[in-house]
Amino acid sequence: MRIKVNDKDVELADNTSITALLVVQNVKMPDMVSVELNGAILDRKAFETTALKPGDKVEFLYFMGGGDGIAPSAIKGPLAPTYRGDVAD
């Protein structure tokens, strides 16, 4: 099936969960990501039990903090922003 992740087409096996999607998308630090499914923020506790359907629109929204600093390559993935560290101060 095909869904959209951050506005890009992604091919997935049927019934893929959000947790599995985070793995497939190579998001290494899911704690740093909020997930929006079809316009609504999804409770983190529902990641495991939420199965994606064809045509779903998923947004990974990344924490962008400040000088706390994220270690290089903390989060990777083709659709991740170049999320390595942050200095918003």
Next chain:
Amino acid sequence: MPMSLTEQQIERYSRHIILPEVGGKGQAKLLAGKVFIVGAGGLGSPAALYLAAAGVGTIGLIDADAVDLSNLQRQIIHATPDLGRSKVESATGKMRAINPDVTVHTYRERLTAANALELMKDYDFVIDGTDNFASKFLVADACHFARKPYSHAGILRFDGQTLTVIPGQTACYRCVFSAPPPAGAVPSCSQAGVLGVLAGVIGTIQATEALKHLLGIGELLVNRLLVYNALRMKFRDVSLRRNRQCPLCGEHPSITELRDEEPPVACALRADSLHTDRHET
């Protein structure tokens, strides 16, 4: 208001006044406007400079830090001769040089749950230019309880994002990010960097939102997160809606009073952040 503009002010603000959406009335609103900027760093620098230039009559600036050499790559309100000076003092000098019409209130201290509501109570709009998650959540929470519209933003490497919030009416920061990431998710303080100009792009958008709010024109950046990537040179809008389960503004909020989140990790603390002194200039 209505406040009459002096001849000098009419000339200084002529490019504003000529805009039908602003005019003399709008400029008077800006001169009567009060904006509180949390952090005189990367985001706060362009915001403070442009708001001062625009003639926002009262600008509050809070920051506990002193100017460090590594700040100057992006914190454009500070200059090399300012090294070691308090950021709020350094920033105030530039703002007053740009525009003596502006009253700058400076607070050389950290924003905390204990002082936030009192500090922001007289302001019309708040700009979050903070440098850590604990402070970003504190700004969001304080603005919720104080019912102050605010502009949230973050930048890292080549990415930036920003969102304007009208508390109680539009999606808030906690609607999207319910709580700071666990401490273990922030593995080290090694800084991976940020392209300095990102602070200018995003901080200037925050200033734009403050001006629009004071003028009462246009559409604020509410219910959508504006996400910017400098390498692809793309802006993207992510639609947001209020989250019923939001711990702050949802149906059954778990946060019912202002409190501090986990303090910033140790290396973000500096000796000079322990000093507290306030100035009004």
